[in-house]
Amino acid sequence: MFQTLRKKISVLRKFAEIRRGFVEFEKTGNTPPEAYSQMINLFCETKGYSNDLIHQIIKTPKRRFPSASGILGNYTNEDIGKITSTLKEKGYYIFEQGISDEIGNYLLELGCNTDLAQRPLDSEGYKDKIVYSKFNPTLVPKTIRYDFDEQMLINDPIIQKIMTDFSVLSVAQSYLGCLPKADVTGMWWHTDYSKEPNAEAATMWHFDMDRVKWLKFFFYLTDVTPDTGPHCFIEGSHRTNGIPKHLLKHGYARLTDKDIEDYYPKEKYIEYNAKRFTVIAEDTRGLHKGKAVTKGSRLIFQTQYSDHLFGGTYSSKKIVRFANPNIEEFIKSNKDIYERFL
Structure with a gap:
């Protein structure tokens, strides 16, 4: 008692x-x-x-957008409802329509022509000055992961198009059940520099807890095979009671493959092997990881929408230029959605 x-x-x-x-x-x-x-x-x-x-x-409260159509497909309210139901049940949704070749190739080219931060294999490496370099997928990599600067990303015209896309916003709002807040935006290369699971590169099992509730969209910009590090997810682990008490006792920590295999049946283990330009929405409150790359590399763009910005602290990043007048008008008319970047 x-x-x-x-x-x-x-x-x-x-x-x-x-x-x-x-x-x-x-x-x-x-x-x-x-x-x-x-x-x-x-x-x-x-x-x-x-x-x-x-x-x-x-x-x-939710907001009425002009439509639910965009880069992910031409959706009706019924379509959005079905996507939301799948997300609530499974924790993920793979869109039938990926991004266009035009958008995908643009982002892939950006990935090969931008100075990127070389992420060290462990947190001790952050004590040294971060090294920047372009990544060439045909050459031997210098580290396990190359990260794009968020400030650069949110000021890119194509990424602004994705951030303001009505199909993306409609899915996010429906799943969250409230007005979505544009949040963490990232893009990175994973390489075969180290073939072992690595906490810094997020290739060990974990759940995210940056905010109270959120939804992430992952955009595959290269073909992803079992060798090139597919994103992995435990179906249903995003739900309340979805992660067992004995795993939560570890706290906000990385977990091993054995930790997962000892509890979840194989049919709950989802490995996203897919063609480039595939888009996946996922509630990363569920257990997930990027599988270690054993051969080659993969490029991913990710954008997130949250219910509130309370939570993890990120450095200030601001939109200082707009892709076009329409996007500028939309962002400025919806400052409560884009407040993190304004």
């Missing part, structure tokens, strides 16, 4: 710390580290119930 009472008091204290964090966020736009830490702790302790409750409190 006393143990149960202590546990309830502990949960209430964590919620109180998170509430104080939201008050501070509204004043400053910054999430206090202790509040963010307690959000993660509560997620692990309640197996996801806490995030569900917080989301219901903070979510904002």
Whole structure:
């Protein structure tokens, strides 16, 4: 009895710390580290119930977009509903229509002609000055992962087109059940520099917890085979109670293949081997990883939409130029969607 009472008091204290964090966020736009830490702790302790409750409190009303059509397909409201149902049940959705050759080839060319940050194999490497270089997929790589600068990405005209696309926004809004906030935007090469799973390169199992609720879109820009490091996901693990208590006891940590294999049946293990320009939406609250690249390399673009910007801290990145007047007007008319970058 006393143990149960202590546990309830502990949960209430964590919620109180998170509430104080939201008050501070509204004043400053910054999430206090202790509040963010307690959000993660509560997620692990309640197996996801806490995030569900917080989301219901903070979510904002949906917005009517001109249509639900765009780069992912020409969708009706019924189509969006079916996609959302699949996402809620499985945690992922593979779109029948990938991005066009025009968009895909543009991003691939960008990936080969941009100075990128070479990510070290472990966090100790960040103590040294980050090295920048272009990545040539035909040459021997110098590190396991090459990262694009987010500031450059959000000011690229094609990426702005993706960020403001009505089909992407409609799927995100329907799944989140509230107005989507444009959030973490990234692009990276994974290479066969090291063929072992690596925490820094996200090639070990983990769940994300940057925000309260979110949806990510992964754009394959190269063909992805078992050799070139397909993205992997545990179907259904995004749901509340989807990750067992004994794995959550590890906290916000990387997990081994054995940790996963000992609990989840093989049919829940999803490995996305797919042609270039394939697009996948995924709730990365579920367990996922990028499989280690054993031969060659792969290029991925990722954009995320969240219910709120409370959570992990990212360096300030701003949109300083717009692709065209229509995109400028849309972003400025929807500042609450793009507030992180304005």
